[in-house]
Amino acid sequence: MPSSVPLRSRLADTRRSRLALRARELASGWAAGSHRADRKGSGVEFAGHRAYTPGDDLRHLDRHALLRHKQLLIREFFTDTERGLHLVVDVTSSMHYRGRDESKASAERETKAERALLLAAALAHVGREAGDHLGLSWISDGARKTQKPKGGAEAFEHIMHELVSLDQDLSTRAPTEKKSEQEGGGANFEDLFRELGSAIPRGTIVVVLSDLLDLDRAQIRSLSALCTRKRTVRAAQILTPEEVEFPFDGALRFLDLESGREVETDGGQVKTDYIERLEAYTADIRKQLLAQGGQLIRARTDEDPKDTLRHLASGAASER
Amino acid sequence: MTFLIPLALLIAAFAVFPLLAHALRRGRASPHHFPATRFVPSRTTTARQRHRLEDRWLLLLRILLLACLALLAATPFVKCSRLSLGRTDGASVAAALVIDDSASMRAKTAGGSTRLEAALEGARQLLGTARSGDSFSIVLAGHPARVHTSTTTELGSVRDALDTIRATDRKTDIASALDLARSLQEEVPQSDRPIVLLSDLSIPEASSLDLEGVILPEAGLRSPMENCALVSAVMSPDAVQTEITCTSENAIKGRKLQLFDTRGTAIGSAVAAQDGAVRLPLARKDKKAGDKKAGAKKESPNMDALEVRLTTSDVDDIEDDDRCVVIDSPAALSVGIRADQGTAGVKTGAGTVLQAAVEALDRGVRVQSLSLLPEDPRELEPLSALLIDDPSGFVPEVREAVTTWTEQGGVGLVLLGPAIARAPLGSDFAPFLRSSPSWKATTSSGADPSQAGALGPLTTGWVDLGARHRATWAEDDAQTLARWDDGSPLVSERALGRGLLLTVSLPSSVDESDLALRPAFLELLDYAISQSAIRRGARATPVGERWGVDPTATVTGPDGSELAKQPFAATEGTSTGYSDFVEPELAGRYTITHADEEATSRVAMRDLSEHVTQPSQTLGSPRDEKRAQGMARVGISREIALLTLVLGAIELAFRMLARTRRRSPLREGIS
Numbered sequence: 001m002p003s004s005v006p007l008r009s010r011l012a013d014t015r016r017s018r019l020a021l022r023a024r025e026l027a028s029g030w031a032a033g034s035h036r037a038d039r040k041g042s043g044v045e046f047a048g049h050r051a052y053t054p055g056d057d058l059r060h061l062d063r064h065a066l067l068r069h070k071q072l073l074i075r076e077f078f079t080d081t082e083r084g085l086h087l088v089v090d091v092t093s094s095m096h097y098r099g100r101d102e103s104k105a106s107a108e109r110e111t112k113a114e115r116a117l118l119l120a121a122a123l124a125h126v127g128r129e130a131g132d133h134l135g136l137s138w139i140s141d142g143a144r145k146t147q148k149p150k151g152g153a154e155a156f157e158h159i160m161h162e163l164v165s166l167d168q169d170l171s172t173r174a175p176t177e178k179k180s181e182q183e184g185g186g187a188n189f190e191d192l193f194r195e196l197g198s199a200i201p202r203g204t205i206v207v208v209l210s211d212l213l214d215l216d217r218a219q220i221r222s223l224s225a226l227c228t229r230k231r232t233v234r235a236a237q238i239l240t241p242e243e244v245e246f247p248f249d250g251a252l253r254f255l256d257l258e259s260g261r262e263v264e265t266d267g268g269q270v271k272t273d274y275i276e277r278l279e280a281y282t283a284d285i286r287k288q289l290l291a292q293g294g295q296l297i298r299a300r301t302d303e304d305p306k307d308t309l310r311h312l313a314s315g316a317a318s319e320r
Numbered sequence: 321m322t323f324l325i326p327l328a329l330l331i332a333a334f335a336v337f338p339l340l341a342h343a344l345r346r347g348r349a350s351p352h353h354f355p356a357t358r359f360v361p362s363r364t365t366t367a368r369q370r371h372r373l374e375d376r377w378l379l380l381l382r383i384l385l386l387a388c389l390a391l392l393a394a395t396p397f398v399k400c401s402r403l404s405l406g407r408t409d410g411a412s413v414a415a416a417l418v419i420d421d422s423a424s425m426r427a428k429t430a431g432g433s434t435r436l437e438a439a440l441e442g443a444r445q446l447l448g449t450a451r452s453g454d455s456f457s458i459v460l461a462g463h464p465a466r467v468h469t470s471t472t473t474e475l476g477s478v479r480d481a482l483d484t485i486r487a488t489d490r491k492t493d494i495a496s497a498l499d500l501a502r503s504l505q506e507e508v509p510q511s512d513r514p515i516v517l518l519s520d521l522s523i524p525e526a527s528s529l530d531l532e533g534v535i536l537p538e539a540g541l542r543s544p545m546e547n548c549a550l551v552s553a554v555m556s557p558d559a560v561q562t563e564i565t566c567t568s569e570n571a572i573k574g575r576k577l578q579l580f581d582t583r584g585t586a587i588g589s590a591v592a593a594q595d596g597a598v599r600l601p602l603a604r605k606d607k608k609a610g611d612k613k614a615g616a617k618k619e620s621p622n623m624d625a626l627e628v629r630l631t632t633s634d635v636d637d638i639e640d641d642d643r644c645v646v647i648d649s650p651a652a653l654s655v656g657i658r659a660d661q662g663t664a665g666v667k668t669g670a671g672t673v674l675q676a677a678v679e680a681l682d683r684g685v686r687v688q689s690l691s692l693l694p695e696d697p698r699e700l701e702p703l704s705a706l707l708i709d710d711p712s713g714f715v716p717e718v719r720e721a722v723t724t725w726t727e728q729g730g731v732g733l734v735l736l737g738p739a740i741a742r743a744p745l746g747s748d749f750a751p752f753l754r755s756s757p758s759w760k761a762t763t764s765s766g767a768d769p770s771q772a773g774a775l776g777p778l779t780t781g782w783v784d785l786g787a788r789h790r791a792t793w794a795e796d797d798a799q800t801l802a803r804w805d806d807g808s809p810l811v812s813e814r815a816l817g818r819g820l821l822l823t824v825s826l827p828s829s830v831d832e833s834d835l836a837l838r839p840a841f842l843e844l845l846d847y848a849i850s851q852s853a854i855r856r857g858a859r860a861t862p863v864g865e866r867w868g869v870d871p872t873a874t875v876t877g878p879d880g881s882e883l884a885k886q887p888f889a890a891t892e893g894t895s896t897g898y899s900d901f902v903e904p905e906l907a908g909r910y911t912i913t914h915a916d917e918e919a920t921s922r923v924a925m926r927d928l929s930e931h932v933t934q935p936s937q938t939l940g941s942p943r944d945e946k947r948a949q950g951m952a953r954v955g956i957s958r959e960i961a962l963l964t965l966v967l968g969a970i971e972l973a974f975r976m977l978a979r980t981r982r983r984s985p986l987r988e989g990i991s
Contacts, residue, residue: 094355112355213356243356250978256357265363277359 019167020160023121026309027129047076084149085127086135086200087120087159088192089113090210091166093141093257099240099301112238113170115301116209119236121163122309123207128156135200136162139192141258146192148199189215193222200231207312208235211243212285212296214258220285227292234312235289235296237282244300246274328393331386338382378978381971388964396956403442403537404449412453414471414508416501417443418534420519421462421485422492423863423907423930427520427545427637435541436487439518442539443482446516450475457504458482461497461519462490462905463864463927471508487640488905489863491927492523498534524929526936542935546571548593549641549931553600553628554850560600560646561850562628564593565932575631579646582625593630596801597847600628625909641931645878645909647923653685653853654702658693659709663737664829673828673836674707674735677845685849693718700725705852707845710737710827713747723751727817729862731852733845735835736791737827749793751816752823757793764790768805781840782810787833791825798823811844815928820851863924866901872915878908 049062052072065073095113110118120136127134135149136159147158200206206226212235215223226233241247248267255262286296299308323329354360425436433441447456456478458469469481498515505513515534520541523529548566555561560579566572572593577600579588588600626646636642659672666676678687685705693708694700695717706722711734714722726732734752741759748756767782779802790804798814804825814821824844828836835841861867868888869875875883883902904910904924913919 097353097355211355213358239356243354253351254354254357254360255351257353257355259358261357262351263357263360263362265360269363270361273361274356274359277361278356281359 019118019121019164022118023160024125026118026122026305027125045077049073050076084133084135084201084204085123086137086149086196086204086206087123088196088206088208088210089116089120089136089138089163089166090208090212091116091138091140091170092214094211094213095238096170097240097243097257099242110301111170112211112240112301114167115238115299115305116236117163117167117170118305119209119238119299119308119312120207121160122305123312124156124159124163126309126313128153133201133204134159135204137192137196138162138166139189144188144192146195146199149201149204189219190222193219193226197222197226197228200226202229202231204231206231206233208233209238210235211239212237212282213243215285220288223285224288224292224294227289227294233289233292233294235285235294236299236308236312237285237296238299238301241300241302243278244275244298246271322397324395324397326394328395329390331390331393334390335383335386338379338386378971378974381967381974385964385967385971388960388967392957392960392964396960403445403539411512412451412455412510413512413514414455414457414505414510415446415450416457416459416471416505416513416515417446418459418461418494418497418501418515418517418519419443419468419485420492420494420497420517421460421488421490422522423462423487423489423638423641423926424492424520424522424545424933424935425541426487426640427522427547429540430543431540434487435520436485438540440482440485442518442537443516444479447475447479447482455508455510457501458485459497459501459504460485461492461494461517462488463493463496463862464903465493465496465500467500467504471504486905489641489907489924489926489930490905491862491864491930492519494519494521494523494529498530521936522930522933523936524933542937544934545637546635547637547641547931548572548575548595548630548633549638549926549928550628550630550644551926551928551931552851553626553644553646554853555626555646556846556850558602560588560602560626560628561847562598562600562644563851563928564595564598564630565928566595567932567934569595571633571635573633575633578629578631580627580629582627587626588628590631596799638931641907641926644907644926645923647853653704653849654688655685655705655707655849655852656688656690656700656703657707657709658690658711659707659828663739663831664709664827672709673830674709674845677828677836677842678707678849681842681846681849694721697721697724700730703730705849706730706732707848708732708734710735710739710829711749712739713743713749715744715747719748719750723816726751726819726821728819729817729852730819731822731848732819733822733824733848735824735827737829737832738789740791749823752814752821753793753798754796755794757791757825759789759791762787762790762804762806764804764806764808766805767802767810768807779810779840781838782835785826785833785835785838787826787835789832793823793825820848822848861904861922861924862927863904863907865924866903867910867912867922868901869912870914871900874913875902875904876911876913877904878906878910883910 049065050073052061052074056074060075062073062075065071091113095116096111098111124134124136131151133149133151134155135147137146138144145162147155147162149155196206208223223233223235246267248271250267251264252267253262253264282296282298289296297308297311299305299311419436419439421436425434425439427435429435429438431438443458450456453473454475455471455473456469456475457467457471458478458481460466460468468485469478472478494517498517501515505515517531517534517536518539518541519536521529521536544567546567548564548571551563551565553560553562562577564572564577572595575593576590577593577598578586578590579600579602581587588602591598591600628644628646630642632639632642655678657672657674657678659674661672664672664674666673669676672689675687675689678685688703690706693711693714695715697720700706700721703725706725722730722732732752734749736749736757736759738759740749740757743756764787765783766785766787767779769780769783782802783805790808792808795809795812798809798812800809800812801822802809802811804810808825809823810825812823814823822844824835826833826835828841830836867875869885871885873885875885877883883904885900885902888899888901902910904922907924907926910922910924911919912922
């Protein structure tokens, strides 16, 4: 690269290519055809019989069944078809938490938002390979953006560009900027989910990549409401090991990253209570999603992202 | 506690900074950003309590650290019981340790150890603060004073020498010991030459000691004692005459005397002990046995092996002086009698009343009549007792001779009579009396048994003496053995050196009184002669007195150990006729076995004053008080420095522990 290119731009390109490379590497092995659509039609895999109705294609009329049962039966097949995949990425302040990973250098640690962007990019690759229509929504403190699912390479490139931009934005943000955003206003998930409920088409798979730590009951209801119109919601709760295990001890004063709430406590004494509260909260979301046909998985930042991607992608494939 | 640099204590004012710092940070823990804060239960009280607790410990540690640093800078000294070798100019020191190993040093201190042990411990403490180049010498102040260790810089050998010093029954001889120490100090090259005297100063003449430049650390040696000691026990035909000396009535209260034979069997009945002379009567068969023993003793010296014991008491500070061997009446005692045949002669025969009385005692003593009182001590040398009847006074030469002779163990008895009214110019009655007596008419009929001293019930025979006149004198420090019924002294007793002086206020003349006609008079004479046997007898000498022995003889002490023989100096050897000598340092019976297997025994006797003289608290001559106080000041900078280090380490560990416990991943987790 010529030396006249500004350093920031070079770093941005490097980062873009890194995210893209990691996402493509992560998504490799996932191809079209491996995902079965939920529509039956002119595919190759036999799906069963049904009674003939006028207007059916006579090519699918089962002659053997007519001779055997003297009934007009139509043979049905599963068909591989394009389906919308909408990615919802949470980049609010709570997603900037990096956690503590003593085995790695500080610069190599991954924030929850970075993990969410990586998974989103990888899923976008998987969706493009499957020929799905791709859509993207992201939400930050006081801002959000939605791109409705579209097919084609242009939509994929647009989504990748958006994800890389968010990634760059994360890397250039300073803690003070985060604070000012906090003060500027919180993320409104309820509005986002309502907007998506009317904007994204029927049958779309909605993948939510968030820590889901700050949802109130109304927001959880609006999330599960996305499951209407044959849509499926796959939520990945991305947490750091510290948030799952609470390895703190001694006198501590915690400050909530989004609400600014302050709690003084004793780490060793409240560990069990904390874990119980977190699990109860997560179980409540999972229960509501399951009731609507959705799914919630937990993704830890210290786990291999491939596992999370496998869970999300296989889940999505099973829905087709 | 004193300080070399007191101003440095101002550093302690910096303790206000940790106080401020703790006050500022004490309230709350530092905040940690955490996304899941909404699930964290609040435990405000517990968290703050722990924080406060940790804060308090840290605060205390830091204040202590600062206080220690301030102390360290101020260079503290504490006054303690440990002695240290002070240095006047920082150079090496040549110290002479004068250690009193006399019998009084056997007394127990408040700490439970004996005074000698406390003195040796003090000496070891001084040695412990010595540096390379310092030299020490040890002089022992038990009579006779002697150099135990010559000046040496080998501190190890001095320490070893201290371990060989044992308790003795010697009397105190501090003056000679100090002279010896001074002579040793003259030869050392160091300019700083302290003489450290470790003694209880239990001597009557402590105020006359020359303590110029002598360091006299207290070291717990000079606390008063309560004690009773058996000074002597002399066999008479039907009793054992014992002499007991006590510091107070409390020390003798409830105690008894018992007589034991060699095998430890009680052969004499126990009688109540009292301060002074006590007669321990022998049972008839015991008497016979005693006689037999006495008779056999001439054949075998080991027959005389009786022992008198004083029962134990809770208030007795010296236990080793509660037993005493019984010595038999000496066969070769010589008693000098100076009496006027005209005034004190026996009407019915030749000789004087005194001569007749002494012969009536049948103690086998040799009586020597003196026409004049000797003016040369050498003329008194053969005598063990001197009885003087109705003297008109003593001229200075006689006084000097009698004083010298008495100090060497002689026992004098003077019976005052009308001649005192004719005392010539320049004469008085010293050393018997310190004031001049007078011969006066008396209305008193005789002695008062209820006021009897050491003579006790014997004085009942003197209730009616029929005296028209008597001698009177001002009472001084002499002990009164018997009193007239109007309270005036009838018989008094004064110890002088190793000897004893008795004064009676009536003469022996039967014209003046019936004194000599009563049995108590014989008892009085018996007492005087017994004392002379003890104090000057050929076979009983004071502890520490050298005995000339043949080079081939072996001397076994009362504890069964063999005494080491030492060669006489050339001059001494010619005067005694022996080439070697032993120096008995324990009271008791010693057996001398000669080359021809013949064995003789000798007795070493205690000095009376050692066991009852209280430590002197006031001293006449000035001594090195400032340095003595300095010896008890010990620098504790090293200890404080160690404490500071320990506190620093604890503070560091505390902080690391607190940091580990408070360490939060949240702060590191925020990018």
